Amino acid sequence: xxxxxxxxxxxxxxxxxxxxxxxxxxxxxxxxxxxxxxxxxxxxxxxxxxxxxxxxxxxxxxxxxxxxxxxxxxxxxxxxxxxxxxxxxxxxxxxxxxxxxxxxxxxxxxxxxxxxxxxxxxxxxxxxxxxxxxxxxxxxxxxxxxxxxxxxxxxxxxxxxxxxxxxxxxxxxxxxxxxxxxxxxxxxxxxxxxxxxxxxxxxxxxxxxxxxxxxxxxxxxxxxxxxxxxxxxxxxxxxxxxxxxxxxx
Amino acid sequence: xxxxxxxxxxxxxxxxxxxxxxxxxxxxxxxxxxxxxxxxxxxxxxxxxxxxxxxxxxxxxxxxxxxxxxxxxxxxxxxxxxxxxxxxxxxxxxxxxxxxxxxxxxxxxxxxxxxxxxxxxxxxxxxxxxxxxxxxxxxxxx
Numbered sequence: 001x002x003x004x005x006x007x008x009x010x011x012x013x014x015x016x017x018x019x020x021x022x023x024x025x026x027x028x029x030x031x032x033x034x035x036x037x038x039x040x041x042x043x044x045x046x047x048x049x050x051x052x053x054x055x056x057x058x059x060x061x062x063x064x065x066x067x068x069x070x071x072x073x074x075x076x077x078x079x080x081x082x083x084x085x086x087x088x089x090x091x092x093x094x095x096x097x098x099x100x101x102x103x104x105x106x107x108x109x110x111x112x113x114x115x116x117x118x119x120x121x122x123x124x125x126x127x128x129x130x131x132x133x134x135x136x137x138x139x140x141x142x143x144x145x146x147x148x149x150x151x152x153x154x155x156x157x158x159x160x161x162x163x164x165x166x167x168x169x170x171x172x173x174x175x176x177x178x179x180x181x182x183x184x185x186x187x188x189x190x191x192x193x194x195x196x197x198x199x200x201x202x203x204x205x206x207x208x209x210x211x212x213x214x215x216x217x218x219x220x221x222x223x224x225x226x227x228x229x230x231x232x233x234x235x236x237x238x239x240x241x242x243x244x245x246x247x248x249x
Numbered sequence: 250x251x252x253x254x255x256x257x258x259x260x261x262x263x264x265x266x267x268x269x270x271x272x273x274x275x276x277x278x279x280x281x282x283x284x285x286x287x288x289x290x291x292x293x294x295x296x297x298x299x300x301x302x303x304x305x306x307x308x309x310x311x312x313x314x315x316x317x318x319x320x321x322x323x324x325x326x327x328x329x330x331x332x333x334x335x336x337x338x339x340x341x342x343x344x345x346x347x348x349x350x351x352x353x354x355x356x357x358x359x360x361x362x363x364x365x366x367x368x369x370x371x372x373x374x375x376x377x378x379x380x381x382x383x384x385x386x387x388x389x390x391x
Contacts, residue, residue, distance in 0.1 A: 128300070132305055173297065177297065
């Protein structure tokens, strides 16, 4: 039996899509035939590279997900152009790791306003379209930090814990409209964002990962692909861990 | 600013499209959408259905209806403390509600009324008036 993943022709929005995990998600969905609009905050060169690699199906929009009005306007532009929005991947996120006592106010507010506020802003703009369509997939990027304590990550862990709670609550709210809401929780992934952690304690961390390697952005993109596809039509309110077994140790 | 009264003709003009849109949102026959039927008790609408109706009406009429403002609008100029106390609508508040929701049959205004139960009063005509108010607030097309 072969099941069509059902992604060809779907309209997707991916936040934080110019680098790292977001870039891999954009390229994977575009490769499957989705019309993908990705949001990026500032790196225009990286965004241009993603557009160039996206088989003509990836478009970049410079949007700061902390800006409610900018998110609403960008989502409306996608809806106007494409007539619908089928998939939302809330991937934009930042880290400002430090011991709690050493965190500045900005370290806390920047992480929460991007990682949690951004999810609210973009999702609030997208959901009306999905409610009317009576269909949609929302996939939020969480982290192993939401469930596994990590030194210097109180701000980041709190933000990702919030994303997981948000995911479950929204899944309940939108189930009657056939909108599935799930999260993917990556472990330590080989990206620019985790570079400091890997350089500082790479061997120690790797020793605790059951599969003895860091993940790749594509490992995470595959999980997003699954949750966006027809294969996951009966999955909602879940957190899919993509961490090589890191959380088990 | 005092709002100009909404004439029955205005309501009649938008009602067919409102009814069609509401029937789509609720998955019922358009014939079931009577102007004064209670959306919750008569048509089994849930809170998500209200949002669905608002989104569809915005598209159908090319208007913007402020989110979550329906109850707030019903309060009019009355300060919140005078409109409700501990979640129960005051006497003044009830008078304001009767004026704002003039389309709702009088016997449905039961006291004491909880603020959270105000949507139980809403009817398709309530949404017709929402549409008309939104149309009035919209800048005229050039």
